[in-house]
Amino acid sequence: MFGLGKKEKKEPVVNVAPGELSAAIKEALGKVQDPDMQRELAALGSVREVNATAEKVTVALELHSHQPPHRAELETSVRETIAQYAPNAEVALTVTASIRAAGGGAWNKQGVTGVRNVILVGSGKGGVGKSTVASNIAVALAQDGAKVGLLDADIYGPSIPMMFGLAGNVRVSSKDGKTMEPLDRHGLKLMSIGFLTDPDTPMVWRGPMVANACMQLFKDVGWAPLDYLIVDLPPGTGDIQLSLSQQIAVAGAVLVSTPQDVAVADVRRAQAMFEKVGIGTLGLVENMSFFVCDGCNKRHEIFDSKGEKNATRLGVPYLGGLPLETPVRQGGDEGTPVVLRNPSSAAARAFVEIARTVALHVARAAVDSPREEPPPPPGQNPLLRVMG
Numbered sequence: 001m002f003g004l005g006k007k008e009k010k011e012p013v014v015n016v017a018p019g020e021l022s023a024a025i026k027e028a029l030g031k032v033q034d035p036d037m038q039r040e041l042a043a044l045g046s047v048r049e050v051n052a053t054a055e056k057v058t059v060a061l062e063l064h065s066h067q068p069p070h071r072a073e074l075e076t077s078v079r080e081t082i083a084q085y086a087p088n089a090e091v092a093l094t095v096t097a098s099i100r101a102a103g104g105g106a107w108n109k110q111g112v113t114g115v116r117n118v119i120l121v122g123s124g125k126g127g128v129g130k131s132t133v134a135s136n137i138a139v140a141l142a143q144d145g146a147k148v149g150l151l152d153a154d155i156y157g158p159s160i161p162m163m164f165g166l167a168g169n170v171r172v173s174s175k176d177g178k179t180m181e182p183l184d185r186h187g188l189k190l191m192s193i194g195f196l197t198d199p200d201t202p203m204v205w206r207g208p209m210v211a212n213a214c215m216q217l218f219k220d221v222g223w224a225p226l227d228y229l230i231v232d233l234p235p236g237t238g239d240i241q242l243s244l245s246q247q248i249a250v251a252g253a254v255l256v257s258t259p260q261d262v263a264v265a266d267v268r269r270a271q272a273m274f275e276k277v278g279i280g281t282l283g284l285v286e287n288m289s290f291f292v293c294d295g296c297n298k299r300h301e302i303f304d305s306k307g308e309k310n311a312t313r314l315g316v317p318y319l320g321g322l323p324l325e326t327p328v329r330q331g332g333d334e335g336t337p338v339v340l341r342n343p344s345s346a347a348a349r350a351f352v353e354i355a356r357t358v359a360l361h362v363a364r365a366a367v368d369s370p371r372e373e374p375p376p377p378p379g380q381n382p383l384l385r386v387m388g
């Protein structure tokens with residue numbers, strides 16, 4: 001008979017001496033292409049550890065984002081490569097992520113202490129869904145395992161307090177008596193001017209004061225350590241956008257538009273402003289792209305969706321389109337973003353996919369143009385600085 005119940009021994013495709021197995025597998029894995037980063041694993045420093053015998057292979061991979069869109073394909077290629085050397089081995093594959101800082105040439109701007117990547121969410125116009133997109137992207141990234149903060153930079157019309165059902169009670173750190181502790185919700189760190197002021201009292205500050213208040217939300221809040229700090233920008237291209245893009249080292253901007261032509265024209269203005277101050281665009285999100293009728297399941301493109309075309313026209317990656325859905329609005333009003341409130345809805349799934357694509361674009365930017373550290377102050381011996 002054919003040895004029923006007994007696992008058949010396979011012959012390796014590539015034969016190496018037992019003592020060289022780990023090194024051989026490590027080298028072979030280094031040549032595997034990461035389908036998301038479009039580079040070989042060795043060049044990305046992703047193969048951290050290989051420990052192999054013919055019976056058991058332990059591999060530790062370190063990716064540049066937590067859930068890259070083609071992670072499953074990558075794992076399959078890794079397992080196939082291992083099988084060429086040790087086809088009968090039990091494989092223990094651990095995958096972690098280490099997020100790097102993007103934003104090349106930003107050394108003349110300040111980073112936010114302990115924050116790897118500041119990601120702006122902006123548009124030229126109000127009401128297109130910036131706060132909704134910022135909140136849900138932040139929640140989705142945190143759910144994937146990243147350390148995430150959300151900064152509400154809309155000083156005149158903060159909406160993060162409502163979108164997360166939070167008010168006040170900001171504590172000041174007892175360590176230095178001035179650093180404000182961000183609030184915690186759904187695994188996120190949150191800060192908004194709305195936590196510091198009475199929500200019913202309108203802001204009557206002048207431009208420069210508003211810009212200063214906004215800068216304090218970056219510099220005087222205990223954000224560290226974060227992989228991503230998502231910034232919900234106010235509409236337009238005013239004082240806040242300008243001072244923050246001049247002062248803060250930013251990984252890139254996510255632009256939000258709706259399909260209407262006027263919204264796209266506004267987004268082009270926002271993009272031009274970011275470009276002027278050296279901030280790259282991570283991509284375009286089209287909100288309210290379509291509506292799926294729950295009676296007939298038909299997809300209605302109310303505003304005639306053209307997200308992909310618009311992204312091409314702007315010369316930026318298209319990050320995806322979001323449906324117009326009642327639970328999105330309800331989630332925003334009730335304080336639980338739709339990604340948590342209705343995780344199986346089309347909108348929640350679209351948000352998760354967009355968040356993962358944003359993280360991937362940040363990871364690519366971090367490899368192509370890593371954030372530079374500032375040069376040592378004049379007169380200081382750089383060697384002494386390194387040696388502390």
Ligand SMILES: Nc1ncnc2c1ncn2[C@@H]1O[C@H](COP(=O)(O)OP(=O)(O)O)[C@@H](O)[C@H]1O
Pocket residue numbers: 125126127128129130131132133159287288322323324325326328329330332333347
């Ligand atoms: N895809 C969507 N489906 C349903 N309602 C949405 C959607 N996107 C945004 N909204 C709702 O539209 C309103 C404006 O969105 P908001 O995120 O506050 O816009 P912005 O920050 O650009 O001013 C909010 O009430 C929000 O809940």
Ligand SMILES: [Mg+2]
Pocket residue numbers: 130131132154159232233234
């Ligand atoms: Mg808003």
